[in-house]
Every structure is written in structure tokens, then in C-alpha cells.
Amino acid sequence: MLAALKAPAAAAAAARGFFSSAAKATAAAAPGASSFAFSDSTFATHNCEDLPSSTTATRDELLGLYETMVLIRRLENACDQAYKGKLIRGFCHLSTGQEAIAAGMEAAITKNDSIITAYRCHGFTMTRGGSPTEIIAELMGRRAGSSKGKGGSMHLFAPEFYGGNGIVGAQVPVGAGIALAHKYRDRNAMCFSMYGDGAANQGQVFEAYNMSKLWKLPVAFVCENNMYGMGTAASRAAASTKYFTRGDYISGARVDGMDVLAVREACRYAREWTLADKGPIVLEMVTYRYGGHSMSDPGTTYRTREEVQHMRSTSDCINGLMDRIIQSGLATEEELKAIDKKARATIDKAVAEAKASPEPDMSELFTEVYAKGTEPTYLRGRIPSENHYF
Amino acid sequence: MQGVNESRFIKNTREQALANPELAAVKNSETKKLNLYQAVNEALATALATDEKAVIFGEDVSFGGVFRCTMGLAEKFGKHRVFNTPLTEQGIAGFGIGVAAVGHTAIAEIQFADYVFPAFDQLVNEAAKYRYRSGNEFNVGGLTVRMPCMAVGHGAHYHSQSPEAYFAHTPGLKVVIPRSPIQTKGLLLAAIRDKNPVVFMEPKILYRAAVEQVPVDDYTLPLGKAEVIKEGKDLTVVGWGSQLYVLERAIAMAEKRMPGVSIELIDLRSILPWDIETVTKSVNKTGRLLIAHEAPQTGGFASEIATTVQEHCFLRLEAPIQRVCGWDTPFPLVFEKFYVPSAIRCFDAMERALKF
Numbered sequence: 001m002l003a004a005l006k007a008p009a010a011a012a013a014a015a016r017g018f019f020s021s022a023a024k025a026t027a028a029a030a031p032g033a034s035s036f037a038f039s040d041s042t043f044a045t046h047n048c049e050d051l052p053s054s055t056t057a058t059r060d061e062l063l064g065l066y067e068t069m070v071l072i073r074r075l076e077n078a079c080d081q082a083y084k085g086k087l088i089r090g091f092c093h094l095s096t097g098q099e100a101i102a103a104g105m106e107a108a109i110t111k112n113d114s115i116i117t118a119y120r121c122h123g124f125t126m127t128r129g130g131s132p133t134e135i136i137a138e139l140m141g142r143r144a145g146s147s148k149g150k151g152g153s154m155h156l157f158a159p160e161f162y163g164g165n166g167i168v169g170a171q172v173p174v175g176a177g178i179a180l181a182h183k184y185r186d187r188n189a190m191c192f193s194m195y196g197d198g199a200a201n202q203g204q205v206f207e208a209y210n211m212s213k214l215w216k217l218p219v220a221f222v223c224e225n226n227m228y229g230m231g232t233a234a235s236r237a238a239a240s241t242k243y244f245t246r247g248d249y250i251s252g253a254r255v256d257g258m259d260v261l262a263v264r265e266a267c268r269y270a271r272e273w274t275l276a277d278k279g280p281i282v283l284e285m286v287t288y289r290y291g292g293h294s295m296s297d298p299g300t301t302y303r304t305r306e307e308v309q310h311m312r313s314t315s316d317c318i319n320g321l322m323d324r325i326i327q328s329g330l331a332t333e334e335e336l337k338a339i340d341k342k343a344r345a346t347i348d349k350a351v352a353e354a355k356a357s358p359e360p361d362m363s364e365l366f367t368e369v370y371a372k373g374t375e376p377t378y379l380r381g382r383i384p385s386e387n388h389y390f
Numbered sequence: 391m392q393g394v395n396e397s398r399f400i401k402n403t404r405e406q407a408l409a410n411p412e413l414a415a416v417k418n419s420e421t422k423k424l425n426l427y428q429a430v431n432e433a434l435a436t437a438l439a440t441d442e443k444a445v446i447f448g449e450d451v452s453f454g455g456v457f458r459c460t461m462g463l464a465e466k467f468g469k470h471r472v473f474n475t476p477l478t479e480q481g482i483a484g485f486g487i488g489v490a491a492v493g494h495t496a497i498a499e500i501q502f503a504d505y506v507f508p509a510f511d512q513l514v515n516e517a518a519k520y521r522y523r524s525g526n527e528f529n530v531g532g533l534t535v536r537m538p539c540m541a542v543g544h545g546a547h548y549h550s551q552s553p554e555a556y557f558a559h560t561p562g563l564k565v566v567i568p569r570s571p572i573q574t575k576g577l578l579l580a581a582i583r584d585k586n587p588v589v590f591m592e593p594k595i596l597y598r599a600a601v602e603q604v605p606v607d608d609y610t611l612p613l614g615k616a617e618v619i620k621e622g623k624d625l626t627v628v629g630w631g632s633q634l635y636v637l638e639r640a641i642a643m644a645e646k647r648m649p650g651v652s653i654e655l656i657d658l659r660s661i662l663p664w665d666i667e668t669v670t671k672s673v674n675k676t677g678r679l680l681i682a683h684e685a686p687q688t689g690g691f692a693s694e695i696a697t698t699v700q701e702h703c704f705l706r707l708e709a710p711i712q713r714v715c716g717w718d719t720p721f722p723l724v725f726e727k728f729y730v731p732s733a734i735r736c737f738d739a740m741e742r743a744l745k746f
Contacts (some may be wrong), residue, residue: 050604116488147525155523162491162528167515173481174516177488177496184494185446207481214476368521369561371531371585376614376663379561 033058034301034328035356044264048273049252055265059330061107063261065260066325067339068103069318072123074347075132077154079122079153081137083295088139091166092153093120097290100317101224102127102261103191109271112187116162116175117194119154120224125195128161131352144357148364169195169202172221176208179219179274190218190274192267198229198339200243207216209247209280218274220267223284224257230293231302244284251278257285258315261324288315363388393733399619399657400570405574407603412611419607427597429571429604430459430536433578434497436608438467441495443532444582446472446740448482448499456501457538457597470526474548483509483535487516490530490587497568497582503539503591504548510556517587518562521694531585536578538594539567540632540684541730545594552631552685552716557589558662558694564588564613565661567631571602576611577659590634612679616665618672622654625743626672628681628695630658633731637682640736644744651744661691669695677708678743682731687715709746712739 033056043051057065076094083092095102102123105115117124125135130146138145139153146156154166162178165171175193182189195205200223212219223243227234235242244252251273255266266283273281288311292299299308325331365381366388375390394400401407403473404421411413413419424432437444446460452474454461464472475482481499500506506513513535521529541550558564564586568574571718574592581588619634620641629637634657641653654672673679681692692713699711714731722729 145525146527147523150525151523157524157527158608162488162522165516167511170484170516172482173512174477174488176481176490177485177490179488180445180485181489181492181494184443204480204484207476207478208484210476211478211481211485215473328599330616368526369528370564371521374613375583377666 017323017351026050034330036261036324036328038259038262038265042256042259043266044254045245046247046252046282048253051253051269052265055261057261062321062325062330063335063339065103065107066321066336067343068127069099069260069321070340070343071132071346072099072102073318074343075122075126075135077350078347080291082136082140087355088153089141090152091119091209092139093293094291095120095123095289096223097316098226098257099123100260100263101257101285101287102329102347104260105267107264108267109192110189111160112189114160114162114175114189114191115194116165116171116178116191118168118171118196118199119164120196121154121156121164123166124161125156125158128158129154130158130161132347133353136350137354140354141359142354142357143360144354147362150364169199169204172199172202172205173196173208173211175221175245176212176217176219179212179217180215183218185306188275190220190271192220192222192270194222194224195226196229197223197227197234197241197243198232198237200239200246205388209250210278212280212320213247216277216279219268219280220274221250221280223282224287225284226287226289228293228302231297233302237309242284244282247280247282250280250282252282252284254284254286257287258317258320260317260321292378311369314320349378391595391632391635392472393639394596394599397635397638399634399638400600401572402603404603407605408570412576413605413609416605416607416609419605419609420604421603422526423601424571425598426571426574426592426600427457427459428577429574429602431461431463431591432604433575433582434460434463434581435466437495437497437582438463438471440608443493444471444495444497445489446497446499447475447486449477449501450474451499455499457594459597460499460538478744479505480508480512484516486533486535487512487520487530490532491520491528493532495582496534497530498533498535500535500537502549502628503537503553504551506535506537506553509535513557513558513563513587513589518560522562524680529585530587533587534578534582534590535588536590536592539591540595541721542595544723545721545726547720549611550721550725550726551712552591552683554591554661555685555689555691558691560662562586563662565591566613566659567591567593567661568630568659569593569634569657570596570600571604573611573659575604578612579608580610580613583610588613591631595632614663614665616659616668617657618654618668618685619657620653620655622652622676624651624676625653625678625680625740626656626669626676627653627740628656628658628669628679629683630661633682636731636733639733639735640740643733643737644740647722648741648744653740664695666698666702670699673699673703674706677706679707679745680712680714680736680739682714682736684730686718687713688718690715709743712743714739
């Protein structure tokens with residue numbers, strides 16, 4: 001018992017083979033495309049048919065996925081730097097290591113589909129169409145930020161991306177509501193309602209499961225299981241860490257969340273499932289965050305440095321895809337390095353633009369509390385001369 | 391409820407109902423005798439008929455709900471628009487926020503205001519701030535959350551509370567409490583159509599007790615606007631919901647026992663934002679103020695009114711501002727009559743203010 005408690009969750013997961021990478025390229029399935037087989041441990045299912053044992057991808061698709069993941073990692077690194085340089089303050093949660101989920105999901109869905117997630121949201125904001133400048137400027141509290149600097153890290157939004165939500169688990173029933181609106185409008189669109197392994201224990205999650213199944217809503221609940229809810233290993237917080245089965249009466253699948261092609265395949269599966277009027281589905285993306293929970297957490301007090309290093313060297317999503325691309329012969333290492341360089345330039349430019357953006361005007365303090373034209377007579381400042389009259 | 395049938399604020403005829411200048415837009419309307427829950431039903435039916443994006447959900451609402459407010463709506467508008475939820479207040483609020491975030495009109499019912507606390511996080515952190523924290527990219531203006539509030543005679547701890555002050559502390563929300571069927575229909579339609587999330591509290595004791603001739607046509611009444619329902623010159627009294635009928639009786643006692651005295655009564659209607667202008671104008675005229683609400687005194691909304699009025703009317707005040715409220719205890723079953731700000735307690739405070 002003691003030994004089981006002490007065993008780092010991630011090492012146990014690795015032993016179960018979640019991350020045993022991947023899929024060797026086989027003979028091209030179609031001109032310009034290669035077929036990639038998944039390993040036996042890529043997927044596991046709960047009350048649904050097996051996911052495909054292989055997928056195909058073109059050169060453009062692979063390079064696109066690669067570029068997205070590299071951009072997210074550069075973005076997160078830039079945030080880390082800016083935070084350490086005191087340009088960003090407050091709360092900030094980075095997704096370094098988990099990039100495959102945002103990239104793979106976006107590649108599987110349309111712009112009409114919706115995503116809502118928790119506070120580890122920078123990557124999703126970008127894949128949904130938010131610019132790196134908007135994101136970094138928001139974190140810095142600048143006017144060019146996606147919420148004009150009024151929200152900061154946890155509060156990022158983009159078209160059909162309903163945030164960035166700071167309250168653990170609160171976004172999950174909101175995602176169910178978004179799905180109802182899609183169904184009501186007959187839009188042939190669905191919603192990914194995302195949460196972490198920590199939030200998976202919130203009561204609201206189960207309330208949302210129940211409503212969604214009852215009303216057959218087109219929603220995919222996606223648990224990003226990065227092994228630790230803040231500083232607590234998943235197995236210490238959850239009676240069952242088989243998050244993909246915790247919908248009970250809702251079918252589910254566990255997915256190697258470090259394999260971007262597996263993420264894409266699973267999200268396609270979930271999208272088709274929900275749009276075929278089968279109701280909700282639960283996906284568990286097994287992943288790993290390299291950094292701490294937030295900027296104030298070094299991330300090494302509840303797990304070993306060796307564990308983090310092991311995950312980086314054996315399971316990294318970007319390296320995994322790079323190996324596949326090169327082995328398949330669809331692109332060269334030089335071409336990938338050119339993408340790296342371009343991503344660095346893009347993010348550097350965004351940082352410069354964010355730094356150059358001024359802080360929002362004081363008058364913004366009082367805007368958007370109420371709809372324009374429906375405000376109360378005034379909102380109070382700290383002292384009477386700061387009162388804002390509409 | 392004592393005093394409602396005889397109240398002069400209840401409009402028993404079409405002429406009385408339509409004499410209200412706020413109803414000028416429907417002055418040719420027919421009227422129909424409705425109690426307060428039927429007025430809620432009328433407003434909801436109007437919302438569903440005029441807004442195809444409107445949906446209603448809550449515990450048992452497709453069967454009419456425990457107070458019959460949604461009776462017949464599922465049959466008339468379809469079960470896909472009026473549907474039951476599980477017992478999941480937090481889920482209901484979050485779900486409503488999601489529906490509204492996409493631009494729909496979400497009308498949620500919380501079965502009793504006392505049950506709203508699991509949904510408090512969703513309303514305070516998600517609904518109220520959605521517009522602000524998304525830089526106006528999204529908002530949940532289409533969200534209205536209805537809930538029955540206030541004492542009912544036997545409700546005890548969990549079927550009696552008036553949580554308006556908690557929500558009044560939340561910029562981004564609006565909070566509304568009507569006093570009668572005519573007011574309910576107009577204010578509820580305004581709340582549903584308002585571009586901000588609104589918490590709409592219905593005094594449950596009035597569901598059947600208050601009956602008026604309600605205009606049949608579609609109309610709204612202004613949010614954020616109080617109404618002077620009785621004019622007077624010596625004391626301003628502010629209340630909302632069913633407390634107004636208690637205050638009416640207390641005023642009648644005071645005016646009878648102190649000949650020559652006349653007391654002004656204001657129905658605040660909107661708790662947030664509240665109509666500072668109407669209240670301070672009245673206090674600047676009378677020089678005295680009494681506020682009464684059922685919720686506990688400490689941190690109750692009367693505190694906010696009292697503070698604001700002393701800022702605006704300091705030199706004009708002739709007596710300390712009187713607060714007559716629930717005691718700072720849970721709402722007791724057996725002591726309800728002693729707990730609520732009864733007509734006698736209100737009368738005592740009026741006398742204190744007038745004889746100071």
C-alpha cells in the first residue's frame with residue numbers, strides 16, 4: 001500500500017505504456033500522405049468501439065501540427081521569461097508538454113465547433129484564432145490583450161473559444177449549455193468541454209455528465225490528465241484514475257495525449273460520435289506538464305526531477321512528431337528547423353508588440369460591466385472623484 | 391397574506407391598472423384577472439412566443455414547477471423549450487450561462503432562493519463577469535434566473551430566505567423583486583430582455599395572494615427604477631416585495647395615531663442597480679427614512695441605502711435612519727412572526743423617527 005502511494009503516478013503510467021511512442025510510418029496510403037499505425041496502448045475504450053489502429057496524414061497536415069505545437073511551446077516559454085522578468089504578474093499556468101492536445105483537437109474540428117477550458121488556456125486561445133500578441137499582451141495587462149488587459153492569464157477568449165475559466169470545474173456545465181445551443185440551432189456543431197484530472201472530482205462535472213446524457217447533447221468532455229492536480233498525484237485525489245470510465249453510462253476513450261495524431265484521431269471520433277446524435281462522450285488525454293502547476297510552483301516537490309526528465313526524453317509530443325515526419329521522409333530535419341526559427345521570430349515579434357502596447361485607459365475600468373446603454377447612473381471608484389458616471 | 395386583498399396598491403379594475411403612466415404603451419390593452427404566479431406564466435409565455443431562442447429550464451418546470459409558474463408552457467411551446475433539469479443548481483446556472491453565452495435567451499428557475507447557494511459561484515464568478523473578463527467578446531445578457539424568495543408563513547430555514555444582498559454585492563448582475571402581478575409581468579419581461587444577467591426574485595407568499603387586472607398585451611417596466619407608490623411629506627419608507635403590504639399597514643397605523651402626519655412609501659423594485667435619485671429626492675423632502683426588509687440586518691441591503699442616503703442627504707436628515715429587518719439569526723420556523731419585520735415593529739420605528 002505504502003509503496004503504491006509512493007510510486008510516482010507518471011512512472012506508473014509509463015509502465016502501463018501510455019507513452020510508448022508510436023507508430024512507424026508505413027508505405028504511403030495516398031499520394032503525399034503516409035499511414036501511421038498506433039500502438040496497442042495508444043487508446044483504450046469504455047463502452048464504445050475501438051478507435052482506428054492507424055491514421056493517414058499529408059505532409060502539409062504534419063507540418064501544420066508541428067508548427068502549431070512549436071508555436072505553443074515558444075509562446076509558453078516567452079510567458080515564462082516575461083513572468084520571470086516581472087512583465088507578467090499574478091497567476092499564470094503554462095501548458096509546456098501538453099501542446100499536442102490543443103494542436104490535435106483543432107486539426108479535428110471546424111470553426112463552428114466550440115471549445116471551453118480551464119485556466120491552462122494559452123495554447124487553445126491561439127489554435128482558435130487568438131494572436132500571440134493578444135495573448136501575451138493580455139498576460140502583461142496591456143491594451144492589445146484579448147480582454148484589454150482586464151483579465152490576464154486565465155481569461156483568454158477567441159471565436160468559439162469560451163475561455164479560459166479560473167474556477168476549477170465551473171466551465172464543464174457551461175460547455176454542456178453551449179452544446180445545447182448548438183443542438184437547438186441545428187448547427188451541426190459540437191462542444192469540447194475540457195477540465196483537468198484535478199477538476200474531474202468536482203461535483204459539477206457529474207452534474208454536467210448527467211444533463212448531457214439525459215438530453216443527448218453534442219458535447220465531448222475532455223479530461224487532460226497530466227498526472228497531478230496542482231501538487232497532488234492523481235491517484236491520491238481520485239478513487240478511480242480511469243477518467244475515461246468515470247462517465248459510467250457515457251462511453252469514453254483514453255488517448256495517448258502526447259501523440260498528436262492520436263489526439264486528432266480521438267477528437268475526430270468524438271466529434272462524429274456527438275454529431276451522430278449519440279449524446280456525449282468522455283475523452284481522457286493522458287499527458288504531462290513539464291513545469292509546475294503555476295509560476296509559484298517549482299514542480300519538483302511532489303515528483304522527482306528524474307521523472308520530469310524521463311518524460312521529456314521519452315514522450316515529448318514535438319520530438320515524437322518530428323521523428324515520425326523524418327522517418328516517413330515527408331520532410332527533412334532542415335525544413336523542421338526552419339519552422340522552429342519562424343516560430344521563434346513570430347513569438348519574439350509578439351512579445352515586442354505586447355511590450356509596446358500601452359496599459360488600458362482608466363476609463364476601461366468601468367466599461368463592459370453592463371451592456372452599453374443599460375448601465376446604472378454611476379459606478380463607484382475608491383473616492384468620489386473616481387466615480388464613473390455613464 | 392394579511393393586507394394584500396385590501397391594499398390600495400393592488401389594481402382591481404382595468405381603469406386602475408392602466409392609469410399607471412409606465413403602462414402608457416399598452417393603454418388600450420384588455421386586462422385579465424391574474425395572480426402573481428399566473429403573471430409569471432404570462433410573462434414567460436410572452437417571452438417564448440416573441441423570442442424563438444428563448445428556453446426555460448429548472449427542476450420540474452415542464453410540469454409547471456412547484457408554484458405552477460410554468461404550467462402549460464411545455465405543452466404549448468414544446469418540451470425542447472421548456473424542460474426539467476436534475477436537482478443540480480450549480481449545473482443549472484452553469485448550463486444557463488453556456489446557453490446564454492452563445493446568444494440564446496436562457497430562463498432558469500431555481501426552485502427556492504434558499505437553494506441558489508450552490509449556484510452562487512456560477513452566478514458571481516461566471517455570469518456576472520463574462521462580459522468584463524472576455525473584453526466584451528462574450529456575454530450572458532440573455533440569462534435570467536428566477537427564484538421564489540421571502541417568508542411564506544411556515545418556510546423555516548430553507549424556504550424563507552431573501553438573499554438579495556449577496557447578489558447586490560456583485561457588479562455585472564441585476565437584481566429585481568416585484569410586488570404584484572402587473573409589476574411581475576412587466577419587470578420579468580424587462581429582465582428577460584435586458585442585455586445583462588438578471589436575478590429575479592419572486593415573493594412566494596404573493597403567488598396566490600396578490601391578484602390584479604393585468605394588461606394582456608406585451609409590456610415591460612423599467613429596471614433600476616423605483617416607484618413612489620404612496621406620497622407623503624414627513625417620512626420616507628423604502629421596501630420591496632411582500633414587505634410593502636406590511637409597510638402599508640404600519641403606515642395606516644401611524645397616520646391614524648399621529649394625525650396630520652403623512653408618510654411616503656417607495657417600492658425599490660430593483661435592488662441592483664437601485665434608484666438612488668428617487669430615494670434621495672424623497673428623503674430630501676421628508677428628512678426621515680425607514681427601510682424594511684426580511685433579510686437579516688447586518689450587511690442587509692438597508693445598510694447600503696442608509697449609507698448612501700446619509701451621504702446625499704446629511705444636512706437634511708431630522709432623525710437617525712431606521713432599519714427594520716430580520717434578526718441576525720437563521721430564519722426560524724416557530725418564531726417566524728417574531729423574526730419578520732412585522733407591521734408593529736415597523737410602526738414602532740416610524741414613531742421613533744417621527745418623534746426623534
